[in-house]
Amino acid sequence: MTLQTPPPPHIHSGLRISHIMLQVIAALIPAIICYTWFFGWGLIINTLLAVLVALASEALMLKLRQRPLRPFLGDGSAVLTAMLLAFCIPPLAPWWITVLGVAFALIVGKHLYGGLGYNPFNPAMVGYVMLLISFPLEMTSWMPPFILEQLEIGFVDTLGMIFLNHFPYGLSIDALSSATPLDAMKTDLGLNKTVSEIMESNALFGDFAGTGWEWVGNWLLLGGVYLIYKRVISWHIPLAIIGTLFVIGSFFFLMDPDTYPSPLFHIFGGATILAAFFIATDPVSASTTPRGRIVYGIGIGIIIYVIRAWGGYPDAVAFAVLLMNMAAPTIDYYTQPRVYGHARGKD
Amino acid sequence: MHRLFQFKGGVVLKEHKKDSTALPVQPAKLPPTLTLPLKQHIGVAAEPVVAVGDEVLKGQLIARAGDTLSAPLHAPSSGAVIAIADQPIPHPSGLSAPCIVIETDGEERWRPRQRSVFNFAELSAQELREIIRDAGIVGLGGAGFPAAVKLDPRGHEVELLILNGAECEPYITCDEMLLREHALEVLAGLLMMRHALNAQRCIIAVENNKPKAFRALHEEIQNTGANVELVEVPTIYPTGSEKQLIQVLTGKEVPTGGLPIDIGMVCHNVGTAYAVYRAVEFDEPLISRYVTVAGSVAHARNLKVLFGTPLGNLIEECGGNRRTLRRVIVGGPMMGTAMHSDTVPVVKTTNCVLVESVMHDVPLPSRDEYAMPCIRCGNCAHACPVNLLPQQLYWYARARDFDKIQDYNLFDCIECGCCDYVCPSQIPLVGYYRYAKSEIWNQDAEKRQADLARERHQFREFRLEREKKERAERHKKKRSAVSKAGGDDKKAAIEAAMARVRAKKAEQDSAPKNTDNLTPAQQRQVDEADRRRREENPATSPRDNKAENTQDRPQ
Structure with missing residues (x-):
């Protein structure tokens, strides 16, 4: 009988990539339910469709690249x-x-760069930015949160709208959709209104960051804290992003509260929470050293604020993440931790 | 209460220590043959002092230390030397190495021993070290460093002597059982070590998952009043690693590339202390040790095993099935080595034999065969007790970028396996690091050789150049001497030379040869010999051949 002679260690914790991914997916689900509560079935239909397309694209690329299907489709x-x-x-x-x-x-953002583990950019954000700059109209037609109080839009109605461009009550997408709170804020600030005027005049803004949106943000936050608790992600990136937005947001808010919305608006509005806990923490494209992750998070926070306050887009999470993805390898190189037995301050 | 510190990272592992601590330790059965590798320690192999056929007594010296960094070897039992030859040894390569094979006679006849009548404190440190060296004692924790060398402070002030009873690897319980059964002897050995090192303080460190061992030591320390601190350390792998244990106990770090003695500390294993005691007090050389047999065996336990006993014998003795073996690991599941065969012997550093059978009755959850790509999750960096970035090391090992991988401090890696254990992609990380290290060592060796060759070449060029110059110089001198002498002298010199040649020739012609004045019979023999020589060697004489050979030889 020939004995097996693998290199040590001879035991393993049993952890797999799929365990990590499943936990992140699980942490996302409360927010998806909340989102559906406020904005209807659209997200669930889009999510199912997206998953189907993703698996198909992944399988196609794995076949073309002659990689085994099972481990990668299952991860x-x-x-x-x-x-x-x-x-x-x-x-x-x-x-x-x-x-x-x-x-x-999946195809360009992930597999053309070498597939899982080799993509320098967050694939979801690559896809998002492509859509945003190619189809700005479709990508900015959001639903106002209180629409469901006025209209009954069921699952089948939503399917019809998404797949057949068939709108109920004789409506059109233009009539149904509205801007996001961030978008509305940007537009109105451009019209020389003050922040308090804008927020009072429009029910869209809710209590601090947008009706519906702020609650989705809360559930995302809860999911994110769960991920940190489970050590699926480390605290460094989320804290650095949110902390940076808080510090910069507070600074400008205190300087001029009429022109700059409160830091809470920046933190709970838009995709900040989603980015901080779920997108910027994608391990493949993020910085990997503890100090590096803080630098990386601060960078994302700064870019988000700069683009939101002075740039051309209402939200900037995708651009911020992609820009910092590019910097991650350099950040990692300069933020290596001090190794046991090495003198402090050197290396 | 002793203040404790933390090392970064580490992992909490399932211990699996209960099974093998249920039964008391008993001596393993004496096998018919004992196979003793000449190199069971770090350093130079021992040199045999017995020959095949010699009768040996238990404890008799059979191989002497090859160097100061080496250890002698003693016969674990009485019998006869039946071979001194290459045999499979417990090494990851599965290769063979020189061994002394003893056929045991079952009588266990000891060589004469002297029960010590002296108080060890009356011995000088050097005398104590000599006893320890001659007893063949090496570090029993796993590295096998000659103990006497490590007990020599060599000018350093030893502030702290740590006795390592942490035993952090799962399954292994040989140190725990030794402490439970022989706490007093271990303590005595520690005091001898302290004497050899002239250490100011002593700490015995035991992980907090061994309360019985702790209590046994505690009692003995109380009873004897020995000035030794007993410290319970948290059970986190790899606390038992020397560097990490020092960090836990003192908060200090051993400088990179340095030794604990550089910061005034020395660390020894509890088993080594016991061996020191047996050697000093009973004149017993190191010929056996406690070995844990665990995993897929009916009765996991600790045995007192003579060196040279085949692993398979121990597996059978503990109720394992040798025909269904899947993996036989020497050492623990985290840092142990999987053997190519279960016939290799127990050596001085064998602390555990961990068995996995194909029946999976006691499964060792191992990595998947198929490793996924690294997703840079950083779990490995979080677990690394040395604070390395294993994901970067892996990246550069794969890319064979051996300069960059040293920038990331590959050689500070202690190969504890924590990174590997937590990797969700199930990449054999330690395997990659070992590969990179050995490649770098090979390259360094090659580079050294190339440097040497280049130096030799350059020296040769220089020498040839110099000789050419010298020759030219000589010619010039001669020529100028001749030309200075003028034309007549030149002609005279030629004349004189010619005369000398003529004289010599005449002399040769007139001189008698030993082939002159032969009898007819002798002449026939000479003719005969000449003819034979011509037939055998038609063209060349032996001398010509030799000349050709020397020309072919590479420089």
């Missing part, structure tokens, strides 16, 4: 990319938006 990474991207797409966007975005994310 959950494609599913997670699809879910995150679907989360960023307006709930009533036509089906081909989701299909194009997800296929682009």
